[in-house]
Amino acid sequence: MSDSTELFAPHNHSLCINTALTTASQLCAERGVQLTAIRQQVLELIWADHHAVKAYDLLERIKPLQSAAKPATIYRALDFLREQGFIHRVESLNAFVGCNDLKSAHEQLLLICKRCENVEERHADSVMQALAQELALAGFTAHHQAIEIHGICATCTQSNNTPSLN
Amino acid sequence: MSDSTELFAPHNHSLCINTALTTASQLCAERGVQLTAIRQQVLELIWADHHAVKAYDLLERIKPLQSAAKPATIYRALDFLREQGFIHRVESLNAFVGCNDLKSAHEQLLLICKRCENVEERHADSVMQALAQELALAGFTAHHQAIEIHGICATCTQSNNTPSLN
């Protein structure tokens, strides 16, 4: 576990990642789809911390495990994980992050810290309700959405000690 | 003016684009920055309709006017126009759209129609207020944001006649 992960939110990240993986596994079983080795490895790599991960970084990281891995290997796994709702694409970063609410149907707010680079998926019913009203007013039927906020997270605001950034 | 533009919202698009260009010109004068020929041409091309335009499409379209144009030509102009707040990047499309509120400080909702491909920038104080509250609650300091909603716009919902796509 990296320092920056600990800054993000004091939490047991082993538990965090285990929950994500076992839930994903259960859901795949229920849905009759295969969580293959590659797909599970990509999901684990994405959940390694709370940063958004780039596809080609995943490619490098999976090569020790899958020496034949090519871009298509990663993008296929990412497509699968997105279809199953296990990960989100962070559009404004061209990167991917684990979804921490596998029950809820659609994406919530993504709070992206410029300092520690953690991405927090946050529920915000008030925002979603206001948004739904606004869309109704506009006569717009939403299919999917991306709400991405860039800034400085609470932890980084409080602690000015340098987080372990690149 | 394309059919799909007319579907978007019955409006005088010449007026629409003229307003955008003259306002941009005024703001540049006020700010002491140069709206050069290239920058103005790119802005005009972006305002040609209400679609989000891709950088390399802009490059093709500007070549008759700027035969020496290269990718950097476009990206520099786009950078300038974004810094000045004249255009937005649509993160989920890797594309760019004119900003129709040059006074307001930051980006509002972008409603992106999958059918006619128009992008409507919409103000939604209720959403922004709810968002501000939510961010305050999270202790998150926002620097910039992207709120992009994909779906079907009111006009396309009402009229099922095929819009002039692609």
Place this chain on the structure above:
DNA sequence: GTTGATTTGTTACAATATAACATCTCAATT
């Protein structure tokens, strides 16, 4: 008209993503 800052030209390349087709795997059926 010289100077300094800004803008543009130009070449090369990095980073992100997909298409297309071959091969493999594995379970269900014959």
Place this chain on the structure above:
DNA sequence: AATTGAGATGTTATATTGTAACAAATCAAC
């Protein structure tokens, strides 16, 4: 056990999007 068919992966090639770095030109201010 062999066949088959669907899904997954291997593989090559290429498309798309974006940036770095440095040279040349332009333009405003002095």
